[in-house]
Amino acid sequence: MNPHDDDNAIAARLREAAGPAPMPDAALRARFAARLRDVTAHPETVPIQFDGRKIEARRGGTLLGAALKSRTRLMHLCGARALCATCRVKVTAGEENLAPMSLKERLSLRYHLSFGSRTRLACQARVQGPVEVESVFPLCGDVPD
Numbered sequence: 001m002n003p004h005d006d007d008n009a010i011a012a013r014l015r016e017a018a019g020p021a022p023m024p025d026a027a028l029r030a031r032f033a034a035r036l037r038d039v040t041a042h043p044e045t046v047p048i049q050f051d052g053r054k055i056e057a058r059r060g061g062t063l064l065g066a067a068l069k070s071r072t073r074l075m076h077l078c079g080a081r082a083l084c085a086t087c088r089v090k091v092t093a094g095e096e097n098l099a100p101m102s103l104k105e106r107l108s109l110r111y112h113l114s115f116g117s118r119t120r121l122a123c124q125a126r127v128q129g130p131v132e133v134e135s136v137f138p139l140c141g142d143v144p145d
């Protein structure tokens with residue numbers, strides 16, 4: 001057995017892998033085009049109102065993420081792990097534009113004796129459309145520059 005056979009086989013596979021990428025098939029291109037149309041039809045950011053402040057949230061992102069990005073200092077002691085419930089917010093409008101509550105969020109709210117259907121954890125509630133919320137705990141001020 002020639003010890004260079006393995007080297008030649010590896011080199012051939014490397015050349016094959018480094019070659020031009022195959023063109024995606026028609027079905028893949030159609031799926032990509034449909035996804036692109038869907039993304040452009042639904043803007044990536046949605047307006048939300050947080051304690052009366054108009055801010056923007058990334059579609060699919062959390063309320064906490066939107067608040068922090070807009071320099072609103074909402075408490076989140078557990079680091080968005082659905083444990084502390086200090087990020088609790090009361091939804092005043094657009095409740096249907098938040099993703100349904102997960103079991104983790106439901107259990108955390110129940111543990112912290114928050115049974116109201118409009119109370120959500122900002123770290124878990126994902127934004128899908130315009131929504132208005134008020135923080136349950138006082139904000140800690142604005143994030144300094």
Ligand code: FES
Binds near residue numbers: 075080081086087108
């Ligand atoms: S940050 Fe702790 S539950 Fe949301």
